[in-house]
């Protein structure tokens with residue numbers, strides 16, 4: 001059997017990784033500013049993370065959600081404490097798309113409405129409702145037919161025009177648009193969005209799957225707008241590579257047995273991985289590091305006049321050029337041994353582990369400047 005060929009692959013075969021570095025099968029060492037697509041939060045193969053998962057595996061790796069699992073409670077409690085939402089409830093699943101699928105379903109259950117508002121350039125995943133709320137017709141099939149309306153980011157007036165029709169169950173918005181090119185919703189817009197959702201009895205879902213878990217220099221990217229979303233979704237950095245996702249649910253929602261569910265969600269290994277991530281973020285002050293190194297990178301990058309625009313928050317940075325960046329990224333990888341990400345054709349996306357040091361940041365800046 002061969003693989004179903006859906007991924008355009010880089011010509012590299014990683015065989016080991018440590019902190020912000022990845023080694024390929026020819027023993028080349030790369031600085032990882034892609035983080036496996038914003039997934040590596042506490043650094044590759046962090047010893048505390050490896051130890052926690054390994055120890056857990058030697059005890060019990062899996063049982064279903066029909067038994068008591070104290071690790072789930074420990075994870076919920078530590079997560080609530082770290083993000084300050086101790087009164088919210090946690091539903092554990094396995095990926096970002098699954099988290100959004102459940103969040104949107106929950107919003108529809110709760111409001112008994114069926115229309116979703118989302119934004120141009122949004123990405124929310126590839127399952128049925130999540131992909132319908134994603135601004136990319138190429139990845140939607142005829143069966144992903146849901147009642148979805150797309151609006152320009154930061155356009156409060158357009159949002160209100162739709163909400164006042166009264167049929168919207170939820171507005172879903174990324175903390176920072178990732179695949180859309182690192183586009184940050186204005187603080188005032190988010191505050192207004194929260195107000196409008198309340199006014200028209202619709203729910204606000206913050207997709208923090210890429211922007212959450214400290215990546216933007218606060219636990220959640222929306223935090224500086226002083227709102228409390230009804231639902232928040234997380235994944236990527238949550239497990240540092242172990243597949244895990246979650247829905248954080250505000251107290252107004254009443255659960256019922258069987259309402260949501262998944263076989264693998266909240267399994268012992270996913271919980272062990274996620275607890276280790278939170279412990280390390282706290283112990284190593286990684287959110288502060290993401291803010292400091294992110295600010296430093298952005299301030300240095302804007303000095304490069306060949307760059308069209310630098311957009312970013314913490315360690316989620318988009319560097320927009322006025323030409324396609326494929327060749328530039330290839331040079332960074334082959335000549336400078338740096339992995340980067342991409343958005344559309346002209347934007348280099350920087351999504352490193354939150355442990356990135358100033359020295360590593362300097363190496364990237366020098367390398368970037370030397371080839372642009």
Ligand SMILES: Cc1ncc(COP(=O)(O)O)c(C=O)c1O
Pocket residue numbers: 095096097098100123124125126174178179207208209210211235236
């Ligand atoms: C903002 C956002 N939401 C949802 C998803 C989907 O997550 P997953 O690929 O884990 O299903 C992604 C993935 O890139 C994302 O960036």
